[in-house]
Amino acid sequence: MFSRHIPRVLGGAALLALVASAGLGVSSCAYQNEQELFAGEQLSCDTVSVTYRGTIAPLMAQHCQRCHGPTRAESGVVVTAHHDVQTLGRTGQLLGVIQHKPGYPAMPDDEPMLSECDINKVKKWVRAGMPDN
Ligand code: HEC
Structure with missing residues (x-):
């Protein structure tokens, strides 16, 4: 009886781990994009040649x-x-x-x-x- 439940529990845990890591993957990617956008804005801010x-x-x-x-x-x-x-x-x-x-x-x-x-x-x-x- 228990032995039949174990694989299901493990399967659930593996699925959770997969979802969690996918989630982390997405958020670190968004973070990178934000950094790139921010860097771009800084570069395009020219306060030297203001007229x-x-x-x-x-x-x-x-x-x-x-x-x-x-x-x-x-x-x-x-x-x-x-x-x-x-x-x-x-x-x-x-x-x-x-x-x-x-x-x-x-x-x-x-x-x-x-x-x-x-x-x-x-x-x-x-x-x-x-x-x-
Ligand atoms: C959508 C309309 C709108 C836009 C866009 C707008 N204003 Fe105004 N402005 C107002 C209104 C309404 C008042 C009066 C607000 C009050 O006295 O509370 C006002 C008041 C002012 C005043 C008077 C401040 C004072 O001390 O009484 C100045 C200066 C001013 N605006 C400058 C600007 C500048 C500079 C910009 C652009 C960066 C701008 N406004 C964009 C509507 C606008």
């Missing part, structure tokens, strides 16, 4: 002008021209809103926070004196 026209204006166009442009100016804020963005940089509002600092409304209003890479680019430009380049 207003090449970096900041496209960021404003993509993430901000929908609500802060010629057709819609939430809070009276517009970010279409260099001097608009420069003014926000000077007052501290630009870095305050994109970094979700206390006391500033978190921007973009309806999207996740900008990537760390994009935020670093804006910081770099503000620190450089917000040139119109």
Whole structure:
């Protein structure tokens, strides 16, 4: 009676072991992919050649002008021209809103926070004196 049960128990254990190892295999693979993606993002983050026209204006166009442009100016804020963005940089509002600092409304209003890479680019430009380049 017992001897008939043993193989079944062993079979169950072997199946569990197989499932467990398959599970481990999948998770270690996902982990590797994550690392690769992260490495890729780091490599593509160029904060050296930051310019207003090449970096900041496209960021404003993509993430901000929908609500802060010629057709819609939430809070009276517009970010279409260099001097608009420069003014926000000077007052501290630009870095305050994109970094979700206390006391500033978190921007973009309806999207996740900008990537760390994009935020670093804006910081770099503000620190450089917000040139119109
Ligand atoms: C979906 C619409 C939307 C988007 C996109 C958006 N904003 Fe705003 N923004 C708002 C609204 C609404 C307010 C007013 C919020 C409030 O006062 O609480 C505001 C307020 C602001 C203010 C005024 C802050 C203050 O201190 O009163 C600034 C500066 C600003 N946004 C900058 C930006 C920047 C920079 C981006 C892009 C990174 C951006 N916004 C993207 C809707 C948006």
